[in-house]
Amino acid sequence: MPELxxxxxxxxxxxxxxxxxxxxxVRLASVFVLRTVDPPVSTAEGKTVTALRRxxxxxxxxxxxxxxxxxxxxxxxxxxxKPPLAKLAGRNALLALxxxxxxxxLTEAGSQRRASLHVxxxxxxxxxxxxxxxxxxxxxxxxxxxQAALTRENRTLKRALTDPRLISGVGNAYSxxxxxxxxxxxxxxxxxxxxxxxxxxFAATLSILILWTNRLTAEAGKEFPEKVxxxxxxxxxHGRYGQPCPRxxxxxxxxxxxxxxxNYCAQCQTGGKVLADRSLSRLLxxxxxxxLDELEALKRK
Numbered sequence: 306m307p308e309l310x311x312x313x314x315x316x317x318x319x320x321x322x323x324x325x326x327x328x329x330x331v332r333l334a335s336v337f338v339l340r341t342v343d344p345p346v347s348t349a350e351g352k353t354v355t356a357l358r359r360x361x362x363x364x365x366x367x368x369x370x371x372x373x374x375x376x377x378x379x380x381x382x383x384x385x386x387k388p389p390l391a392k393l394a395g396r397n398a399l400l401a402l403x404x405x406x407x408x409x410x411l412t413e414a415g416s417q418r419r420a421s422l423h424v425x426x427x428x429x430x431x432x433x434x435x436x437x438x439x440x441x442x443x444x445x446x447x448x449x450x451x452q453a454a455l456t457r458e459n460r461t462l463k464r465a466l467t468d469p470r471l472i473s474g475v476g477n478a479y480s481x482x483x484x485x486x487x488x489x490x491x492x493x494x495x496x497x498x499x500x501x502x503x504x505x506x507f508a509a510t511l512s513i514l515i516l517w518t519n520r521l522t523a524e525a526g527k528e529f530p531e532k533v534x535x536x537x538x539x540x541x542x543h544g545r546y547g548q549p550c551p552r553x554x555x556x557x558x559x560x561x562x563x564x565x566x567x568n569y570c571a572q573c574q575t576g577g578k579v580l581a582d583r584s585l586s587r588l589l590x591x592x593x594x595x596x597l598d599e600l601e602a603l604k605r606k
Contacts, residue, residue: 309474310517382420438473463491
């Protein structure tokens with residue numbers, strides 16, 4: 306799922322292309338992508354784009370008369386910039402927004418249709434769709450505010466960081482990078498962290514998000530970000546299972562669950578302990594390796 310740095314890159318690219326431009330037409334290739342009926346989507350046509358905003362992991366395009374088109378990409382949704390009146394071709398095409406100098410299209414890979422478009426009127430409607438997570442890029446961001454948001458419930462750090470009601474814009478990929486930078490286990494409980502842990506976590510969260518936001522928005526300033534992905538070769542741990550940790554050289558480990566996985570370095574984050582993988586640990590039972598040495602011994606059998 307595109308996260309805060311990716312959404313920021315999209316907004317940077319859209320700023321020079323559609324801000325101040327007239328939204329001439331809204332074309333729907335799938336009726337299921339539109340999740341609202343009032344106001345009608347046609348009311349946005351012929352109006353000038355006046356604002357662009359990030360709401361969590363959503364992109365909000367504001368037009369005249371206080372109307373907002375809010376796009377949620379979910380996991381597989383992606384935006385593309387095409388020539389004017391580009392055709393909505395292929396099964397993955399969902400939506401086209403036509404402007405004088407180009408067309409913004411929304412596609413979604415796979416068979417599930419989770420990406421969405423909401424047409425809203427007014428600030429209150431925008432507020433209602435916001436999950437309400439703590440915004441680390443707000444002017445009044447602080448360690449105390451960050452800690453208060455994450456300790457509303459006693460949860461693992463991985464779950465807390467990726468909950469949009471607690472933290473705004475962080476998902477599976479950047480939570481892995483943040484926890485690695487902070488030297489913290491993904492399963493550490495928020496109510497068990499020391500003051501020192503909180504300082505490291507807050508600093509790591511800001512540094513990782515700023516690093517990747519700056520990097521991706523700089524790229525978006527040159528060309529439209531057509532290849533938004535959660536797996537980047539210069540990430541430290543995310544998507545790098547089995548590869549060496551850039552800090553200590555030990556192989557990156559993972560915890561798999563449902564459609565996602567958590568990547569971490571046992572040496573840097575869990576004191577050498579290999580965390581139980583839900584599927585394999587059930588299969589291996591007592592033979593599940595508890596340390597990196599036991600894991601290497603198991604591989605040699």
